[in-house]
Amino acid sequence: MSEIQTVRGQVDSADLGVTLAHEHVFVLTADVQANYPTEWGSEEARIADAVEKLQKAYDAGVRTIIDPTVVGLGRYIPRIQQIAEQTPLNIVVATGVYTYTDVPFFFDLRGPALSEALGTEVPDPMVDMFIGDIRDGIAGTGVKAGMLKCAIEHQGLTPGVERVMRAVAKAHLATGVPITVHTHPATEAGLHVKRVMVDEEGVDPGRIVLGHSGDTTDCDHLQALADAGFVLGMDRFGINAETTFEARADTLVEMVRRGYAGQMVLSQDASCYIDWIQPEVMEMMPQWHYTHLFEDVFPYALERGVEQSDIDTMLVDVPRRVLAGT
Template sequence: MIPSVRGPISPDNLGRTYMHEHIFVLTPDIQQNFPEEWGDEEERVADAVYRLRALAAQGVHTLVDLTVPGLGRYIPRIQRVAEQVPELNILVATGCYTYTDVPLYFHYRGPALTPLVGADVPDPMVDMFVRDLTEGIADTGVRAAVLKCAIDKPGLTEGVERILRAVAVAHHRTGAPVTVHTHPGSHTGWQVKRVLCDEEGVPPDRIVLGHSGDTTDVDHLSELAEAGFILGMDRFGVNVETTFEARADTLVEMCRRGFAERMVLSQDASCYIDWLDPNVRAFVPDWHYGHLADDVLPYVRERGVTEEQITTMLVDLPQRYLAGHEE
């Protein structure tokens, strides 16, 4: 059984699954101290319900919300939304999101104390992640289904490496699958392989390398797929440093090379993200939940991607990946 916001579900009930989305991406310190930025709570929830109902109407059954600490995760609000969209399974994640350092909270906790006390000190992040996966997040009763961390252009900083290793330990304790935000232009997937797989023993087929579709280097992506990783082609609509055609044509070529069984699809979209000035959204008009079904799938079908391959990427592979979570 796989934990969702409304309770455990059978893998057979996942259906068409978007593997890397968000509902709200927020900066809690700003929201708590400058509430006018957020606006009206009821309006925000109602807007999310409207958007997610429209997504479900396209035949999507499951959304994986990869919003973790560092991205403003707040499960009570997600519960309110989920109760009003019963036709959509919402899965949530645990972990920690940073490109460089760990949050200040952890600076003098866990391994950071080892040089001071002269003995190894366990990382408190591990128990936090495990508790989210096995008992529930805070007092909500909602269990996380996925572990999430990140490595971006700065590479394997000390803080990023610490979080990767904490995620690996939590994976081994729970069996939960792992998604890593990566920067494929810097080939950070190989750093993920060294730390998580070679040194920490996480099987690559339990890891999604998020944002792999940000590159058109299909030879690099092919090597990662051949190494056993799942590639997240999951930023359709974010066409700022690339184009719609570049993203879609990369997917077409990877399918032509036989890697449909190593890719999952999504958009990394959200109902609201406070990282962007509202005016910026005008420059990414396709960055929304409907883009994949409305625009991407018709385009790739016309260029030879089969219905069987689409089902593999949207149904079969997500089911296998998520079903590895242990009760």
């Protein structure tokens, strides 16, 4: 078996166990938190709360979470290390850049942006940054990224989104670390991922998770992506602001019925704390937490013909295959 990088070090892929493929510990706006710390409150209390919530996931049977928190989502590894020391869960962290439109200002006048002005091709510094996070560790912590992350939303393939996507693809080809892409299935964003990452950059689609595929009920579109070789992230269970519990669960049931359990991973895209959302709004989504799958989704799916072996495939076998590349 392969060795998988986690916050506490390498873990044999055979020991990953039940894996939630897309969960965050914290999602934060770094500049706001640094300048308005009263919003965050007590660091000690936040860490204790995170440990408690992750322990509940462990008690429900989870053994590993993949946390795709990268630049743009408030990644801060020393805090995650403190939490990992107090929880038995394996935590796989990520590298990449999260944007729906432009690259962060840091990259505006670096790399390809200078190519035309200088009359020569300038390499993108993002690629080396991502590779460094994977090979050397993140910010001197020694924690190595085990996943690459980028995003494309309803704004489509903007120049900034495409630049990050290509940098992630190049880092993957150099390291073999898998990719997860935040996608917007209503606009068939996965097709852009296919053209850029697979057709043009040469990434194996089996190493790419199309995140948030469960945001659509268009099973024909999802089947086409699965037939193209992608792994589908059915990973937003509990977020029912623009859809319903039944819509998400019925889509999962139908895709299993069509024979695609072996190309889906499951998760909730939950977090211990996300500062993007007013606390009162969070209270309107009571199912958005780390154990919703186990408490609500699986009983519903099992009653409708999904087998426990299908659930085990999506929770254990497929995430292990994605991470290990086997």
